[in-house]
Amino acid sequence: MNAPGYFISFEGGEGVGKSTQSRLLGDWLAGLTGREVVLTFEPGGTALGKELRAAVMHGQDMGPRAEALIYAADRAHHVETVVRPALERGAVVITDRYLDSSVAYQSGGRDLPGHEVEHLSLWATKGLRPDITVLLDLEPRVAAARRAAAEDKGALDRLERAGLDFHTRVRDTFLQRAAAEPGRWVVIDAAAPVADIQAQIRVDLSARLGLTPVVAEASSAAEPAGGTRTADEDPA
Numbered sequence: 001m002n003a004p005g006y007f008i009s010f011e012g013g014e015g016v017g018k019s020t021q022s023r024l025l026g027d028w029l030a031g032l033t034g035r036e037v038v039l040t041f042e043p044g045g046t047a048l049g050k051e052l053r054a055a056v057m058h059g060q061d062m063g064p065r066a067e068a069l070i071y072a073a074d075r076a077h078h079v080e081t082v083v084r085p086a087l088e089r090g091a092v093v094i095t096d097r098y099l100d101s102s103v104a105y106q107s108g109g110r111d112l113p114g115h116e117v118e119h120l121s122l123w124a125t126k127g128l129r130p131d132i133t134v135l136l137d138l139e140p141r142v143a144a145a146r147r148a149a150a151e152d153k154g155a156l157d158r159l160e161r162a163g164l165d166f167h168t169r170v171r172d173t174f175l176q177r178a179a180a181e182p183g184r185w186v187v188i189d190a191a192a193p194v195a196d197i198q199a200q201i202r203v204d205l206s207a208r209l210g211l212t213p214v215v216a217e218a219s220s221a222a223e224p225a226g227g228t229r230t231a232d233e234d235p236a
């Protein structure tokens with residue numbers, strides 16, 4: 001446990017609804033608990049992270065090890081300057097992506113050994129693991145169609161260009177990790193409507209956080225809203 005705070009990560013492929021759902025969960029938890037809620041994301045949740053994000057997603061091509069090290073550097077700085085200080089204040093920190101993305105993409109997708117990628121991240125963060133991880137699971141073709149339909153879509157980045165096989169391996173790796181550690185993971189079918197997904201997340205997290213489930217409230221969950229990020233400005 002990351003007491004006095006609580007650390008929640010959202011994981012899954014691109015376009016599965018992580019930023020939509022993390023924002024809705026943050027609003028709900030802030031209202032329900034009165035606690036400070038910090039919404040953040042990787043890569044790019046800090047000023048330095050923005051530069052690293054631009055390099056790793058939109059910059060020169062690079063090998064898997066360089067890619068893994070850039071994501072780890074972003075995470076090290078993010079944890080040191082945003083996540084850990086907030087947890088020490090007693091905040092609920094909700095991050096859109098964390099360590100499991102590195103294992104899914106740089107190991108499952110790129111084929112680096114999973115234990116090495118995980119160890120790199122744990123070294124970078126002095127061992128900080130999430131208390132709960134919500135996996136929004138969605139068939140990669142459906143997620144890609146959602147992203148293509150989004151108003152703010154830009155050119156495909158390096159990872160999005162990696163192809164369907166890559167993204168299928170990423171998805172499988174997330175599912176394998178969730179199955180191996182069920183106490184930490186909540187797996188949600190992300191093909192459902194936004195409000196239904198949020199309702200399911202609230203029910204599952206209520207049980208784990210010892211809160212009273214407020215299922216009715218979830219029906220007032222907002223319509224889909226693309227990509228708002230709160231800890232810092234929207235990424236490029």
Ligand SMILES: Nc1ncnc2c1ncn2[C@@H]1O[C@H](COP(=O)(O)OP(=O)(O)OP(=O)(O)O)[C@@H](O)[C@H]1O
Pocket residue numbers: 013014015016017018019020021096146147149150151190191192193194197224225226227228
């Ligand atoms: N359950 C849903 N059903 C249909 N569309 C959705 C759903 N959830 C989100 N969307 C839409 O899909 C697009 C991607 O959503 P969002 O930005 O929340 O996903 P994301 O996982 O954070 O994406 P990325 O990894 O690219 O940042 C947005 O246009 C959003 O409005």
Ligand SMILES: Cc1cn([C@H]2C[C@H](O)[C@@H](COP(=O)(O)O)O2)c(=O)[nH]c1=O
Pocket residue numbers: 014015042043057071097098099101102103105106159160235
């Ligand atoms: C944290 C992290 C992310 N990635 C990849 C996953 C996505 O392709 C991008 C992030 O973009 P998003 O759509 O804004 O989520 O980076 C990765 O490969 N490894 C990581 O550790």
